[in-house]
Structures are given as structure tokens and as C-alpha cells.
Amino acid sequence: MFTNLIQANLTTRVLGREIEHYTWTKSTNEDAWKLIESGANEGTLVITDKQTAGKGRAGRIWVSVPGKSLTTSLILTPGINSRLAGWFPLLTGIAIVDALKELGLNTKLKWPNDIMVYGKKLGGILCESKIQGSILEWVIIGIGLNINEHENELPADLKATSFLIESSSSIQRELVLAKILNNLEWLYNTLKENRDTKILLEFWTERCNHVNKKVKFEADNDTQEGIFVGINNDGAAIMNSNGKETIYTSGDIHIETYTKRLAYISKNKL
Numbered sequence: 001m002f003t004n005l006i007q008a009n010l011t012t013r014v015l016g017r018e019i020e021h022y023t024w025t026k027s028t029n030e031d032a033w034k035l036i037e038s039g040a041n042e043g044t045l046v047i048t049d050k051q052t053a054g055k056g057r058a059g060r061i062w063v064s065v066p067g068k069s070l071t072t073s074l075i076l077t078p079g080i081n082s083r084l085a086g087w088f089p090l091l092t093g094i095a096i097v098d099a100l101k102e103l104g105l106n107t108k109l110k111w112p113n114d115i116m117v118y119g120k121k122l123g124g125i126l127c128e129s130k131i132q133g134s135i136l137e138w139v140i141i142g143i144g145l146n147i148n149e150h151e152n153e154l155p156a157d158l159k160a161t162s163f164l165i166e167s168s169s170s171i172q173r174e175l176v177l178a179k180i181l182n183n184l185e186w187l188y189n190t191l192k193e194n195r196d197t198k199i200l201l202e203f204w205t206e207r208c209n210h211v212n213k214k215v216k217f218e219a220d221n222d223t224q225e226g227i228f229v230g231i232n233n234d235g236a237a238i239m240n241s242n243g244k245e246t247i248y249t250s251g252d253i254h255i256e257t258y259t260k261r262l263a264y265i266s267k268n269k270l
């Protein structure tokens with residue numbers, strides 16, 4: 001990855017103005033925590049060409065292909081109420097969907113952190129934070145996107161896809177990243193300065209592929225079926241199961257299993 005190519009495409013004031021580039025590393029999120037300890041500034045970006053022990057959500061591992069995937073972490077110092085922490089993966093998701101759209105690819109969001117193309121995962125976001133009292137002191141936004149991978153380079157069982165597979169053309173990862181940061185800075189400032197989550201809520205809802213749809217929701221070893229109503233002012237998920245609404249701040253949504261089941265029910269006229 002070329003640091004100067006990212007910066008040449010940036011229109012931001014803060015995000016990505018300082019970049020730490022590692023030829024290889026275990027996890028850019030872990031590097032970001034170390035940089036915070038040594039006094040990193042807001043907006044500092046960590047990038048790598050080869051991540052060997054990437055972290056995914058819920059303790060899962062994140063696999064990336066050297067030289068082809070986009071693996072990066074961004075350091076923020078929001079200084080806002082910690083109840084807004086749930087917005088960070090959502091804002092990043094909006095910024096990614098819009099960046100990919102500018103580059104000719106339509107993607108959708110799956111709550112809370114997946115970038116999807118018709119049921120296949122193109123990328124994910126892992127946000128980690130440090131809270132002091134009720135203040136969100138540090139946020140690390142880890143982004144993992146499949147960009148220039150061919151089908152045989154992605155794990156088949158995970159139903160993954162890449163920018164290259166979906167659009168039949170490769171693209172510079174630096175350009176994708178710069179566009180994401182350009183979009184994210186405005187969204188981040190909107191959250192931070194105006195505390196205006198109404199517009200952010202609208203933006204996210206427009207880009208989500210399962211609002212008002214039947215889904216399976218998995219949280220704390222419990223699975224519920226119901227309608228995903230949307231998100232609330234804190235970015236938490238609102239589920240409606242048998243008329244009862246439940247709010248979730250974390251969890252996993254499964255859409256496909258449910259669609260398959262519906263197909264089975266209609267085929268067998270149950």
C-alpha cells in the first residue's frame with residue numbers, strides 16, 4: 001500500500017493525515033492500541049499489506065489475502081457520551097457503502113458491521129473502545145474489506161465476496177480507503193458536534209438490507225426469530241418477536257436461513 005496515494009486522494013482535515021504503514025503485522029487494531037499508548041493523535045491510520053492474526057467480531061479470526069485485502073485501523077478520540085459508542089460501526093458502514101457506490105459497486109449493510117452483496121460478505125468492521133467514566137475516550141475502527149481477491153482465494157464456506165468478483169475489475173485499495181475516510185469524517189463530525197443521530201439513523205436505514213424483514217437474531221447464546229424493526233438513537237437493534245420489542249446492543253443477524261425456511265414452508269405448503 002502506498003501512503004502517499006491515500007493522502008493524495010484525501011479531502012479530510014483530520015482522518016488519515018498521519019499514517020503508520022507496516023509491511024506485515026499481526027493485527028492493525030492491536031497496533032492502534034500500542035500507538036495510543038505512545039501518544040498517537042486523533043485520525044491516525046494504521047495500514048498493512050499483510051495481516052497475519054486479524055481479529056473479527058465476537059472473538060472470531062479475520063483472514064485477509066496479502067496485497068489484495070484492505071486491512072486498516074483508525075484511531076479516534078471522540079470525547080462524547082459512551083452511550084453513542086454503538087454508532088461507530090454503523091457510521092463506518094455508511095461511509096464504506098457510499099465509497100464503494102462512488103466506485104461503481106452497490107453494497108448493503110447488515111447490522112451491526114457487515115458489508116454485504118446479495119447475501120455474501122464483502123467486509124466487516126471491528127470497533128474497540130476505551131471509556132473513562134461516561135466519556136468515550138478512544139475508539140479504534142478496524143476495517144477489513146475484500147478488494148482484489150479472486151473467488152479461489154476466499155474461504156468458500158464463509159460466503160465471502162470481493163470488489164473484484166462483484167465488479168469484474170480490480171481497484172487501488174488506497175483509493176477505496178481515501179474515499180471511506182472522506183465520507184467518514186463528515187459522519188463522525190455530525191455525531192460529535194451536533195449529536196444529531198436522526199439524519200444518521202435515516203442514512204443507515206436506507207443502506208440496510210433487512211429493515212422490516214424477518215430475521216434470526218442470535219445474542220448471548222439465545223436465538224430469536226422476528227422482525228428487525230430498525231435501530232434506535234444509540235444505534236442499537238430493535239427486534240419485534242411476537243409483538244414484543246427487544247433492544248440489542250450486540251448480536252448476529254441471520255437472514256438466509258430464514259429465507260430458506262420460508263421457501264421450504266411455501267414449497268411444502270406447511
Ligand code: BTN
Nearest residue numbers: 027029054055056057124142144
Ligand atoms: C468482522 O466482520 O468480524 C470484523 C472484521 C474486522 C477485521 C479488521 S481487519 C483490520 C482490523 N484489524 C483487525 O485485527 N481486525 C480489523
